[in-house]
Amino acid sequence: MTENSAQKGYYGPWGGAFIPEVLHQTFAELNLAYEKARADESFWQEYVRLMGNYSCRPTPLTYAENLSNHFGGARIFIKREDLNHTGAHKANNVMGQGLLVKRMGKKRVIAETGAGQHGVATATMAARFGFACTIYMGEEDVARQRPNVFWMEQLGAKVVPVTDGSKTLKDAINEAFRDWVARMDDTHYVLGTVCGPHPFPEMVAWFQSIIGQEARSQILEQHGAMPAAVYACVGGGSNAMGIFQGFTNESGVDLVGVEAGGKGIHTDQHASRMTGSRAAAGVAQGYKTMFLQDEDGQMLDTHSIAAGLDYVGISPILARLGDSGRVRFEAATDDEVIAALQLTMRSEGIIPALESAHAFVQAFKDAPKMNRHDAIIINMSGRGDKDIFTIAHAFDDPSWKRFIIGRGDEYRNSMLASQKAKD
Numbered sequence: 001m002t003e004n005s006a007q008k009g010y011y012g013p014w015g016g017a018f019i020p021e022v023l024h025q026t027f028a029e030l031n032l033a034y035e036k037a038r039a040d041e042s043f044w045q046e047y048v049r050l051m052g053n054y055s056c057r058p059t060p061l062t063y064a065e066n067l068s069n070h071f072g073g074a075r076i077f078i079k080r081e082d083l084n085h086t087g088a089h090k091a092n093n094v095m096g097q098g099l100l101v102k103r104m105g106k107k108r109v110i111a112e113t114g115a116g117q118h119g120v121a122t123a124t125m126a127a128r129f130g131f132a133c134t135i136y137m138g139e140e141d142v143a144r145q146r147p148n149v150f151w152m153e154q155l156g157a158k159v160v161p162v163t164d165g166s167k168t169l170k171d172a173i174n175e176a177f178r179d180w181v182a183r184m185d186d187t188h189y190v191l192g193t194v195c196g197p198h199p200f201p202e203m204v205a206w207f208q209s210i211i212g213q214e215a216r217s218q219i220l221e222q223h224g225a226m227p228a229a230v231y232a233c234v235g236g237g238s239n240a241m242g243i244f245q246g247f248t249n250e251s252g253v254d255l256v257g258v259e260a261g262g263k264g265i266h267t268d269q270h271a272s273r274m275t276g277s278r279a280a281a282g283v284a285q286g287y288k289t290m291f292l293q294d295e296d297g298q299m300l301d302t303h304s305i306a307a308g309l310d311y312v313g314i315s316p317i318l319a320r321l322g323d324s325g326r327v328r329f330e331a332a333t334d335d336e337v338i339a340a341l342q343l344t345m346r347s348e349g350i351i352p353a354l355e356s357a358h359a360f361v362q363a364f365k366d367a368p369k370m371n372r373h374d375a376i377i378i379n380m381s382g383r384g385d386k387d388i389f390t391i392a393h394a395f396d397d398p399s400w401k402r403f404i405i406g407r408g409d410e411y412r413n414s415m416l417a418s419q420k421a422k423d
């Protein structure tokens with residue numbers, strides 16, 4: 001144990017709260033509100049009620065009989081976070097923070113988003129609770145993720161394109177912190193994963209622990225014993241922390257976190273902080289963890305076929321669990337992800353998100369080595385409908401291309417026609 005690990009918000013050497021002086025008071029208020037909520041059983045009951053009412057909880061644990069037969073080893077169960085409102089586990093976090101914001105009496109929320117999924121989830125929450133909402137997004141990401149930007153705006157959020165730096169997620173994070181400093185009296189920053197300064201990693205992990213609580217009792221009911229292993233993909237780490245918490249105290253359960261192997265962890269196109277060789281300890285974005293960076297501490301560009309796993313840092317809690325050996329880290333490549341996705345669709349009629357499909361890859365490697373007395377759980381963090389552009393492109397589907405080109409032509413023609421009418 002290092003000296004720091006006795007302090008709040010540290011996990012071994014990782015974590016902490018590296019924040020500007022002006023935000024100390026805001027963080028003190030947030031810590032107090034969070035700790036009060038956590039000590040108050042009625043808060044959790046209200047949260048569970050809300051998620052049951054608004055987001056299909058408890059989500060099912062589906063026995064994947066066809067996949068189990070296909071591999072002939074362990075019984076494969078899938079935790080269906082895809083059935084949440086907005087299609088992923090992100091709803092758990094934003095709705096939990098929404099309840100807390102209501103308690104704190106604040107009226108405005110801000111968030112940063114890369115691929116746009118957290119932005120959409122935050123915008124739905126803000127609409128539901130009646131909060132004003134501003135979403136910061138790199139200009140590049142605004143251009144690439146038009147469908148999500150469209151929905152955020154329709155849901156009443158203001159989307160601000162960030163033009164600094166690389167015009168992507170890390171620049172959006174800086175801009176969100178700047179906004180918070182300027183408007184901390186009435187504003188809460190809804191951080192999207194189990195990263196950032198304390199109390200965010202601990203607080204987001206708490207809201208996501210609802211996944212593990214449910215999965216634990218569901219597997220006991222359906223399988224009659226603890227699972228041999230639990231698999232989750234790891235971007236920032238929130239869906240993994242969510243399901244792992246149901247099993248961390250069961251030493252016989254192998255907890256497996258799967259990172260984005262991209263084009264391969266020996267290339268420079270991946271986002272593997274724990275399995276790759278390009279990560280080092282660093283402090284950025286308000287916390288200390290393993291960041292993908294070069295020798296000078298410059299953050300590296302990351303790559304994954306799954307936008308939600310494309311992130312330079314990793315949860316300080318997971319970094320600690322990796323160090324201690326409690327969580328085993330693996331990586332899945334883009335090609336392996338596409339193959340696992342195809343097999344799952346054809347076998348079970350289930351479409352995992354590209355992020356979630358990373359967990360399926362490793363589960364499929366391990367399942368054949370086990371036997372029918374073993375059960376494994378794959379946390380399916382989200383549904384794949386959102387990925388239609390990427391998946392159709394990866395499958396090189398000719399009819400899809402014709403469809404996109406046709407749509408483009410339609411818009412071009414109607415724009416030309418209305419231009420002519422004006423001339």
Ligand SMILES: *Cc1c(COP(=O)(O)O)cnc(C)c1O
Pocket residue numbers: 088089090117192193194233234235236237238239240308309353355356381382383
């Ligand atoms: C955002 C997202 C992730 C990655 O985030 P974590 O914090 O690592 O869970 C994974 N899966 C889906 C479907 C997502 O939308």
